[in-house]
Amino acid sequence: MRIAVCGGVYSNPWALRAFIDDARRNHADRLYCLGDLGGYGAEPDAVWPLLTGNDVICVAGNYDVAIASGAEDCGCGYRDPRDQEYAEMMYDFTLRTTNRRFAAWMGTLRTERREKLDGCDVHFVHGSTTGLNDFWWESLPEAEHRRRVEASGADVIMCTHSGLPWIKRIGDCLVVNVGVIGRPANDGDRRVRYALVDIDDGVARARIIRLHYDWRSHAEALRRAKFPEAFARTVTTGWWTTCLEVLPTRERAKGRFHLYDSSVPRLLEPLGLGEDAWPDPDPSIPVRSLWGSPLLPDHIWYTRPPIGVDDLTEAAAGCAISHVRPSDGHSPVMRYIGEARRPLPELTLTDQGWSWHPRLTSEPPFLAHPAEIPPLAAFVDAARSGAVEVLLEELQAQNLLLPPNYCAG
Structure with a gap:
């Protein structure tokens, strides 16, 4: 079995459409999305028909839980005043422009999912196995990795939320942070990322796919919606210009x-x-x-x-x-x-x-x-x-x- 797994759509229908097309070209049997359907983009409603019309199996991220409930903020927990200002601006826009039927659909999504796929116990989460909005960074100490793996016990764990992809075997568990498709991975490459996972008789192998999409249209939509230039600049350059606070020193230093x-x-x-x-x-x-x-x-x-x-x-x-x-x-x-x-x-x-x-x-x-x-x-x-x-x-x-x-x- 081959599965394609993305995260962080971030109101970016151009990237979501590219993910679906590329996953089909790569002969994926199932498509999954690990949540955060809104935020960072200007077209939240455009992603819903793409998900439902292409049988993309979804779990909810913290953004989706917040939008579904009409919460006051996205639950991102920013402490830096500039990050918090941008988060509030984007969340308010997404809440205001998301169709309430779409929001109600988000409210039906589970925040995690567990499936037996060709002999593998696969655990799909948004942040980590210990928290919906937990940032599971590659640079975390080994004890922190093990703690998250032991909280699950699965053979494979798929996560997102942090925005930066990585693959790591921790004991007997294969952990795949699939990255996000809504914005680039802070490495100067405008392409976005998702994961392809091959499962054969209980053995899983994963790789991160770099995905071309129509980033020009995405950036133009952000500018048309009159968001600060920082949002479009990330799309057009591949370097993060917001959300620096959450990055650990190792990940931040690479940007x-x-x-x-x-x-x-x-x-x-x-x-x-x-x-x-x-x-x-x-x-x-x-x-x-x-x-x-x-x-x-x-x-x-x-x-x-x-x-x-x-x-x-x-x-x-x-x-x-x-x-x-x-x-x-x-x-x-x-x-x-x-x-x-x-x-x-x-x-x-x-x-x-x-x-x-x-x-x-x-x-x-x-x-x-x-x-x-x-x-x-x-x-x-x-x-x-x-x-x-x-x-x-x-x-x-x-x-x-x-x-x-x-x-x-």
């Missing part, structure tokens, strides 16, 4: 944007800097990248690099880094943030790995070199993401940024 404009004054104050030290590069969206900021300059220093300097310079240029210099005799002074006196990073390449600062190369690198150097652009990008992750962890530890909220319940 282009890492924090909200509103966070900037609080981050600059310990450095004795005013807001003019970090001009807003794009006022049409409310988010910024740490990379190239006063907290993480777009510099690469090197000493005993494992690759040629010309190759390093070329790879850095591919990542929009023009400052590549030897550290000997040119090392910048160390700047610190917060009471813990953690130095701010100046990305430094040595023969051992990527160091935090040219003056700290005697310490173990924060990112050691792999056995084989990957393609150079990916080599530099991994270091940049690693530095952002460590910096985000430090900023959260010093209460300068909100830590992620794994479960809104």
